Amino acid sequence: xxxxxxxxxxxxxxxxxEGGTRVYVDPFLTGNPSCPEGEQxxxxxxxxxxxxxxDDHVGDTLAIAERFGCPVVAPVELRGWxxxxxxxxxxxxxxxxxxxxxFAGVRVTLTDANHSSSAYEDGTFVYLGEPCGMVIRPDDGxxxxxxxxxxxxxxxxxxRRVYAPDVAVLPIGDHFTMGPEEAAVAAELVxxxxxxxxxxxxxxxxxxxxxxxxxxxxxxxxxxxxAPGETLEL
Numbered sequence: 001x002x003x004x005x006x007x008x009x010x011x012x013x014x015x016x017x018e019g020g021t022r023v024y025v026d027p028f029l030t031g032n033p034s035c036p037e038g039e040q041x042x043x044x045x046x047x048x049x050x051x052x053x054x055d056d057h058v059g060d061t062l063a064i065a066e067r068f069g070c071p072v073v074a075p076v077e078l079r080g081w082x083x084x085x086x087x088x089x090x091x092x093x094x095x096x097x098x099x100x101x102x103f104a105g106v107r108v109t110l111t112d113a114n115h116s117s118s119a120y121e122d123g124t125f126v127y128l129g130e131p132c133g134m135v136i137r138p139d140d141g142x143x144x145x146x147x148x149x150x151x152x153x154x155x156x157x158x159x160r161r162v163y164a165p166d167v168a169v170l171p172i173g174d175h176f177t178m179g180p181e182e183a184a185v186a187a188e189l190v191x192x193x194x195x196x197x198x199x200x201x202x203x204x205x206x207x208x209x210x211x212x213x214x215x216x217x218x219x220x221x222x223x224x225x226x227a228p229g230e231t232l233e234l
Contacts, residue, residue: 002233003141009034009228010202011057011149011171014042017138021104023047025136025146028059034202036229042068046104049136050074051148052117053081053128056202062086071103075110077129078117097132107137111159113150115177135163142166142234145190149199152182156189167224167234168192171199172213173206180208184216194222196232 006014009032015023022045029040045068048061052075062085065072071093074082079094095101100109115131133148145165147156159165168190171177177199178186187195197213200206210225217223224232 003138004231004233005144005167005169005196006039006231007196007198007226007228008032008039009036011051011199012059013146013169013198014039015136015138015144017105018140019105019138021046021106021138023049023104023106023136024064025049026051026057026059026148027061027064028056030060030063032056032059032202034228039229044068045070047106048072049108049134050078051113051134051146052115052131053078053119053126054117054149055119057149058082058119073101073103073108075117075129075132077127081119081126081128097130105139109135109137109163111135111145112153112155113148114153115149115151133159135159135165137163144169144234145192147171147186147190149177151178152186152189154189156186160189160191165190165192167194167196169196169198172197172208172210173200173202174208175205180213180216183208183213184218187221188218193220194224194234196224196226 013025076094083089111133113131113133117128117131118125136144146169
């Protein structure tokens with residue numbers, strides 16, 4: 001069984017490892033206009049990973065965790081906020097940047113990202129710590145760098161140096177994250193042989209497209225663009 005990645009629209013992904021672990025990343029399913037109807041009710045889940053606290057990323061996390069009793073790994077402030085919403089107060093699931101945790105045969109390391117992280121409650125924004133990217137390393141599988149919501153930044157070169165990712169998941173939609181021009185430079189800095197675009201096509205403000213990114217990528221980098229619900233073999 002190969003490691004596979006299924007785009008669920010926007011920035012939501014399902015990762016299935018060779019060992020059979022099923023991971024949901026930023027599971028914005030309900031209310032996601034790009035998520036196929038058949039993908040809005042997960043059949044199972046072994047692990048949830050969150051990059052930051054915006055509702056289009058936290059999405060269905062609480063419902064999934066309650067249904068399947070799975071760990072939820074999130075940056076420490078966000079994870080603490082979620083514990084006040086019903087999750088366990090489990091600090092082992094609450095790393096910070098540079099920290100690595102391991103669950104269900106998958107190592108997850110939080111990295112930097114340039115964005116924001118908050119929830120809107122009672123007419124005000126609640127600070128939920130800094131946003132993160134993450135390096136996901138399944139046992140016997142490829143190393144995946146998932147940038148989260150971010151612009152390009154020079155220290156992506158350090159992610160290449162330390163982790164040497166095989167696949168980079170990069171936002172391309174523009175407006176709230178980098179667009180295709182910056183994503184192409186991010187691909188150069190990260191050095192992954194394959195790039196999966198994310199955070200585009202969901203709402204009118206997100207104008208970046210894979211077709212705009214493709215001619216800008218460094219020579220030899222493969223763009224793995226898929227339709228929502230389509231599964232890629234990594």
